[in-house]
Amino acid sequence: MPTxxxxxxxxxxxxxxxxxxxxxxxxxxxxxxxxxQRMFDLRPYADRMSAVLSSLAGAAESEIHPLxxxxxxxxxxxxxxTSDRGLCGxxxxxxxRAASKHISHLKKEEFEVSISxxxxxxxxxxxxxxxxxxxxWTGISGRISYANAQEIAADIIERYTNETTDEIILAYNEFKxxxxxxxxxxxxxxxxxxxxxxxxxxxxxFIYEPSKxxxxxxxxxxxxxxxxxxxxxxxxxxxxxxxxxxxxxxxKAANDMINNLxxxxxxxxxxxxxxxxxxxxxxxxxxxx
Amino acid sequence: MENKLRLEIVAPHGLIFSEEVDEVTANGxxxxxxxxxxxxxxxxxxxxxxxTCKTGKGPVIFFVNWGYAEVGPDKVLVxxxxxxxxxxxxxxxxxxxxxxxxxxxxxxxxxxxxRAEASLERAATRIQIxxxxxxx
Numbered sequence: 001m002p003t004x005x006x007x008x009x010x011x012x013x014x015x016x017x018x019x020x021x022x023x024x025x026x027x028x029x030x031x032x033x034x035x036x037q038r039m040f041d042l043r044p045y046a047d048r049m050s051a052v053l054s055s056l057a058g059a060a061e062s063e064i065h066p067l068x069x070x071x072x073x074x075x076x077x078x079x080x081x082t083s084d085r086g087l088c089g090x091x092x093x094x095x096x097r098a099a100s101k102h103i104s105h106l107k108k109e110e111f112e113v114s115i116s117x118x119x120x121x122x123x124x125x126x127x128x129x130x131x132x133x134x135x136x137w138t139g140i141s142g143r144i145s146y147a148n149a150q151e152i153a154a155d156i157i158e159r160y161t162n163e164t165t166d167e168i169i170l171a172y173n174e175f176k177x178x179x180x181x182x183x184x185x186x187x188x189x190x191x192x193x194x195x196x197x198x199x200x201x202x203x204x205x206f207i208y209e210p211s212k213x214x215x216x217x218x219x220x221x222x223x224x225x226x227x228x229x230x231x232x233x234x235x236x237x238x239x240x241x242x243x244x245x246x247x248x249x250x251x252k253a254a255n256d257m258i259n260n261l262x263x264x265x266x267x268x269x270x271x272x273x274x275x276x277x278x279x280x281x282x283x284x285x286x287x288x289x
Numbered sequence: 290m291e292n293k294l295r296l297e298i299v300a301p302h303g304l305i306f307s308e309e310v311d312e313v314t315a316n317g318x319x320x321x322x323x324x325x326x327x328x329x330x331x332x333x334x335x336x337x338x339x340x341t342c343k344t345g346k347g348p349v350i351f352f353v354n355w356g357y358a359e360v361g362p363d364k365v366l367v368x369x370x371x372x373x374x375x376x377x378x379x380x381x382x383x384x385x386x387x388x389x390x391x392x393x394x395x396x397x398x399x400x401x402x403x404r405a406e407a408s409l410e411r412a413a414t415r416i417q418i419x420x421x422x423x424x425x
């Protein structure tokens with residue numbers, strides 16, 4: 001039976017924890033709103049970008065640009081995008097689980113898989129398992145800039161262009177809603193949007209200026225950058241949303257605990273008062289006798 | 290309504306402009322071009338520069354930083370790295386950027402020359418556009 005003082009101490013401890021989780025939730029909420037705004041801002045651009053690409057799809061012969069080349073799959077690169085910080089529920093473990101599953105699946109089919117990681121959590125995860133990482137980026141989440149996306153995209157493009165890899169896959173958390181994130185494993189290269197759109201859309205005979213090659217030279221790397229940037233922003237918004245609900249749950253759990261402990265405290269106090277009363281009454285009875 | 294164009298300007302930081310216009314003039318990589326309704330399908334890259342369009346309410350001027358334009362018979366779609374309306378240009382910021390770029394150009398061993406040059410061009414164009422008197 002814990003003493004009154006023990007219970008009181010625990011209540012205090014839980015209270016301060018709940019204060020912290022509440023504050024963290026509020027911070028996450030503010031960051032989330034910012035991230036969400038940036039994501040929404042990017043959407044029209046990303047959508048138009050794929051629209052332009054698909055309207056050009058008819059003209060996209062694979063010889064025109066190395067990024068359009070589809071080679072037989074042999075070397076597959078997978079990029080795993082997580083956060084740098086924890087305390088965001090199952091956000092990171094979900095993505096890492098999905099990625100590991102995908103990796104072992106690919107290995108079973110005897111592809112050469114190499115792994116890159118974005119975010120400290122992914123880096124730590126693979127390091128703990130002694131999985132060699134081809135490339136890692138940390139310190140990005142929290143203040144994502146377009147330059148980050150450019151850096152990553154440049155690396156991806158280089159690897160694909162010099163044929164060290166035949167396919168590049170990105171695993172990240174897609175933002176669905178505040179309470180739902182979806183793990184997405186998607187192919188970055190070769191560009192999927194072009195192939196699928198080619199059949200469905202009418203082919204315009206475009207006039208190209210300066211030239212078709214120049215346009216594709218500009219547009220295709222840009223598209224990779226935008227896709228990476230979009231994934232980074234989606235992941236960021238998902239992370240903050242996940243943290244928000246994780247902290248909300250933690251605060252709720254702490255409050256439940258405080259309620260239980262207070263009940264226990266009151267019971268214990270009442271018990272001790274009753275005991276003391278009994279003693280007094282007992283003493284008085286004894287004196288009378 | 291065949292005699293209108295839908296002009297859409299989008300940048301990674303948002304949809305800048307989406308309206309029906311009569312005429313669009315932009316700075317393509319091969320020189321300035323003008324689009325009227327019914328233009329042939331046309332794709333081009335854009336240089337840093339000015340984009341003007343005529344709307345029912347008068348002309349609107351934009352600063353466009355590098356991008357693409359896709360032109361169809363009834364639309365002009367501009368994908369820019371960044372874009373602003375002329376009255377929304379932050380002249381102070383542009384002036385600062387210009388100063389910085391000029392300094393960097395002087396010490397070109399330490400900095401990336403092309404980047405400094407590009408940012409100088411951007412800043413100069415921004416200032417130029419911001420100071421244009423709007424023809425009413």
